[in-house]
Amino acid sequence: QNEKLILDLHNEIRRSVIPTARNMLKMVSYELQFTSTPGVTCGENVLLSSYPRTWGDAIQVWYSQSSNFKYGYGAISKNVNVESYTQLIWYNSYKVGCGVSxxxxxxxxxxxxxxxxxxxxxxxxxxxxxxxGPKCADCPGHCDKGLCTNPCKYQDLLGNCKNLKMLFGCSHSLVKKQCPASCKCTTQII
Structure with a gap:
């Protein structure tokens, strides 16, 4: 029940971004890992509380940072946090897993x-x-109520893979090893 609520809240927030998103992936459930998985990096939102909260409350705390954020500009003033909000709406973060201790x-x-x-x-x-841009413009035929449903299952390990692929091609050993998403995902959201 919590899992469905968490997913629904995340996807509703992602559907309602302003301006609308052309490449926002729909989130799916993911089992929270307390150990690192080789080759996969995950972001994290954390809320520390002196009293028990609902998941709706926790997610709302992270979402409330949206009032400090402007698309294309970032944080609207110094000394404000927006990273919990931007992680909520990061276009290619499509697996979410949550837990409380x-x-x-x-x-x-x-x-x-x-x-x-x-x-x-x-x-x-x-x-x-x-x-x-228009909702789902980057994923025609793979859209569920304004969210893309075609995530790339691979992850690039370098930030310049697009350029490396253009310069050297995917048969180059470095590109093949370090840029699996850019090389293997031609129609998916990377």
Whole structure:
């Protein structure tokens, strides 16, 4: 029941971004991992609370950062956090897994955590966590109520894979090894 609520809330937030997103992936459930998986990096939102909250409350705290964010600009003033919000709406983070831990000895007794894979919040594009445009414009034929349903199952390990692919091609050993998403996902959202 919590899993469905968490998914529904995330996808509703992603559907309602302004401006609308042409490449926003629909989130699916993911089992929260407390160990690292080789080759896969996940982002994380954390809420520490001195009292129990609902998942709706936790997600709302992260979403509330949207008032400090402007698409194309980023944080609207210094010393405000927007990273929890931008992770919520990062276009290619399509797997979400959440959990809560109770730690009775500290001031914050409840730790709410959601992991997002692949990770968002690339500092080079934090002001534009998705491509703006008509909903699903980048995924024709793979759209569910304004969210794309064709994620790439691979992850590039370098930030310049698009250029490397153009320069050297996918048969080059470095490109093949470090840029599997750019090489294997030609019609999916990377």
């Amino acid at each position: 109770y730690c009775p000895t500290g001031p914050y007794k409840y730790f709410y955590v959601c992991q997002y894979c692949p990770a968002g919040n690339n500092p080079m594009q934090i002001a534009m966590p998705y491509r703006s």
